[in-house]
Amino acid sequence: MPDARQLTCPGCGATVHPGSRLCGHCQAELATVRCAQCFSLEMAGSKHCAQCAGLLGLEGIEGALGVACPRCADVDLIGVQVGDLSVGECLCCTGLFVDHRTFEQITRRAEARAGLRLRPLSTGPTAPERTAYLRCPRCAVHMNRLNFGERSGIIIDVCREHGVWFDRDELARAVEFVDGGGLDRLRDRDRVAATLRRRVDLARTIDPSTLPSYDMVGSFLASMLRSSR
Ligand SMILES: [Zn+2]
Ligand SMILES: [Zn+2]
Ligand SMILES: [Zn+2]
Numbered sequence: 486m487p488d489a490r491q492l493t494c495p496g497c498g499a500t501v502h503p504g505s506r507l508c509g510h511c512q513a514e515l516a517t518v519r520c521a522q523c524f525s526l527e528m529a530g531s532k533h534c535a536q537c538a539g540l541l542g543l544e545g546i547e548g549a550l551g552v553a554c555p556r557c558a559d560v561d562l563i564g565v566q567v568g569d570l571s572v573g574e575c576l577c578c579t580g581l582f583v584d585h586r587t588f589e590q591i592t593r594r595a596e597a598r599a600g601l602r603l604r605p606l607s608t609g610p611t612a613p614e615r616t617a618y619l620r621c622p623r624c625a626v627h628m629n630r631l632n633f634g635e636r637s638g639i640i641i642d643v644c645r646e647h648g649v650w651f652d653r654d655e656l657a658r659a660v661e662f663v664d665g666g667g668l669d670r671l672r673d674r675d676r677v678a679a680t681l682r683r684r685v686d687l688a689r690t691i692d693p694s695t696l697p698s699y700d701m702v703g704s705f706l707a708s709m710l711r712s713s714r
């Protein structure tokens with residue numbers, strides 16, 4: 486299947502990596518628009534997103550945010566309106582800085598859509614291997630690196646206070662992960678852990694010999710309690 490995301494620069498004819506705003510060869514600006522549903526960067530002029538078939542709208546530019554891209558350092562982040570959400574974008578590396586509330590909204594919407602899977606995003610050159618932690622564009626504190634959803638393999642940079650930094654394609658990949666039910670297992674596991682915690686707390690308050698024998702978890706806890714007494 487030909488890669489629908491393969492782009493050619495109208496200026497110099499060079500092949501452009503999908504998810505770029507500028508041609509890497511001649512720096513010409515490419516007519517792109519970000520999909521408000523899956524956050525993939527698409528060619529302007531198409532009616533539907535090639536990744537999720539969502540309707541492509543218009544992007545609003547809200548102007549420079551007055552903070553620098555954590556990766557490109559001397560390039561300001563631009564406030565971009567994607568659908569009804571505002572994100573900070575570096576038009577040079579197409580990285581995105583998203584505040585926590587907005588990211589929560591993005592994941593909640595992706596979860597509501599779950600099942601409606603995206604086609605896999607084509608992979609281009611990944612971000613350069615980092616040796617240093619990136620600094621938050623807002624407060625300049627070093628951000629934490631987290632594996633999003635614990636097993637997505639998407640390493641996001643998080644300022645607890647201000648938001649999350651996504652390198653090129655990482656937000657679209659995170660949305661794809663959530664769309665595919667990636668957070669479900671995490672939730673299941675959290676639920677099981679919470680149940681166990683409650684049962685351990687309960688077990689501490691009761692006499693192990695009074696637990697019914699058909700209660701598997703109960704009898705397991707009882708045997709643990711007996712051996713620890
Ligand atoms: Zn070019
Ligand atoms: Zn899309
Ligand atoms: Zn940048």
Ligand SMILES: [Zn+2]
Nearest residue numbers: 621624644647
């Ligand atoms: Zn910060």
